Amino acid sequence: MSASSTVLWTEDRQSLSARWHSENQLPPPGRVIVVDDRTNAATAHRLACEGTGLLWRGDFHNARGLLRAMERRVDRKTPSPGRTPAETFRLQRRFRAHRARVLGRLLVVLEDDHALALRRAPDVRRACAEAYGPPPGGRTAISLRELLGVLGARQWRAKGVEIPALGARLRPHYGVFAPVRGEYVDLVAQAPLPRLVPRTAFDLGTGTGVLAALLARRGVERVVATDLSARARVCAHDNLRRLGLAERVRVTGPELFPEGRAGLIVCNPPWIPARPTSTLEQGVYDPDGAMLHGFLSGLAPHLEPGGEGWLILSDLAERVGLRTGDELRAAIDSAGLRVVGRIDTRPRHSRAADPGDPLHAARAAEVVSLWRLTAV
Template sequence: MSTTPTTAPTIHWSEDRSAQPARSARWHSESCAPPPRRVVVADDRTKTATAYQLACEGTALLWQGDFHNARQLLRAMGRRIDRSSTPTRPDATPAESFRLHRRARGHRARVLGRLLVLLEDDHSLSLRRAPDVRRACAEAYGPPRGGRAVSLTELLGAIGAHQWREKGVEVPALGDGIRVHPHYGVFSPVRGEYVDLVARAPLAANPRTAFDLGTGTGVLAAVLARRGLAQVAATDINPRALTCARENAARLGLADRIEVTGPDLYPEGRADLVVCNPPWLPARPTSAVEQGVYDPAGTMLHGFLHGLTAHLHPGGEGWLILSDLAEHLGLRTRADLLTAIDSAGLRVTDRLDTSPRHPRTRDTTDPLHRARAAEVTSLWRLMPG
């Protein structure tokens, strides 16, 4: 049986605006955005108004000027978008505000994503005053396999992710000065309140084994191992997260106690404790990073609940770490959550609550400020029965 080979998506442009497109490059988008149909060359002479109009019309601009000027143009375009957008309405319900906010953010990302740069065969940038981005790109995209065009916003994200990976995120629950190092495309544990819940929740008598479902960086698996669990199986659907969690376990000296596996939600067998910190909002993610925030139709949440009993040793329990932000946004009710727990044949034995500490809870200009300020993150202790 013959198969039709797939062709890598490409963009096409001309160095001379009066000529037919004469150059092309492979297109790459982490959010799976399609390649732009029309591409024009832009440089230091390009005015913000021109770039903004072209990008709003769907035309991409391939930058060939100074790197820092490209960043300035991106910021200027962003300010124009912010001035022209209305992310919510005074009479909107919380759910409507959330949808309008996401729509505005999506529009902003699409427009700004039309400012492109060309990575060379070795992941370098041939732009004036360009930083060395080769290592950041290798971490994000893998080994160089020829040149490719990417949006500048995506490249800046890769650079930022590389800096976070180098610096790491301090996790006090693991000890003074101890850090985990997130990889590109893996949700970073910058909101430490949910980690603290796992660190202080009382353990049942002498648990030895645990599952950490949706491990991400592996931070919760590490906390459980540091609390004395002899063996922790950590799972994730994201291949980048699996690599990240393994590296963090090794860095922390816990590789002999943490087994990282995927892509199934549950590993084989049973455990004394099953911990799950699913994405908190039941909505569709638009990128790999957003998979750490959005859980379409609560798929992971319901998968955890309905699989828990079959994966617990007798007397074992499950810990569900979940924010009530979805409730304040009108995306899910407390009754919905309790019904899901009950329908899975589970009962709540205890609940620990904490308030978020991140700066957005104090940002009154945030369209979702009221919901964020009221948010509570909980650890629900669940048992069959």
């Protein structure tokens, strides 16, 4: 192990170490001290803000309580809205990155079998194996916040997410964006298929496989679903197999476009052109809109004659000043595409109705659209 991937600390006069793992790609703390049930929130918050890692050796439920108390202290300094929506967005992103760093410094150690050796700790081995794969051997240090996310993802996976358009539940895996915002799924369910139902469709950035499954259910004979993420490809394959669609939908990657052409190509890229701070955020944030532009530039060469590309995109980026409508139109034009139709819907998620959200005005006015594109 390199020094950059190792956490070092002293305990009972012994020098100990563990492999470091962070889904947020945070660096390991340079200094780590052992803390337990005697550590109060004020001390923990101060040390974490100074960059010290706090390795928990007390009761598991007390650790969760300490983390909640640290969260309350961090949230006291939530920034005020900026002068413009774009400034507010950037201030919020900066604050959330700071929040993740500070709260991510409360650490726990997984043993060589993914077990958590703390008082009253749950059995986390299955959840960790599903998230991280087989135990790597030796101890692994992770943030308690990340472990709680792993446990929450295990519950999501077991319960599943109801997709009314499919009449079924999908089971998102850890690190794969869950289709909880159903408006974009409904757009694909309602949009008119090309005049001749395509024999082949591509679903680019498939995630859980929800849109690939929907296209197959709508009568497309063969669907090729792609994703950059290996986790997403496994997740999509599992969901499609469970739905009885594995023989009609092939999951591949990591390339955005598969080889060949299709009569229908669907893409629901990340909606916000900004840098993600975690693996899960890659489903929402995309630096400089790279996937959006990759889809547009590659669409015409991969469409069959008379075929359509469906772009599902929110206008939230325009409403907070991160992109303009003219820029999107120019990108469509420069890719040799034309718009033959557009279907709009309004978001139904809770943040759109939350006046306390710093970006409430933009979220309340947000429109999600399915753009029907063809080659010029």
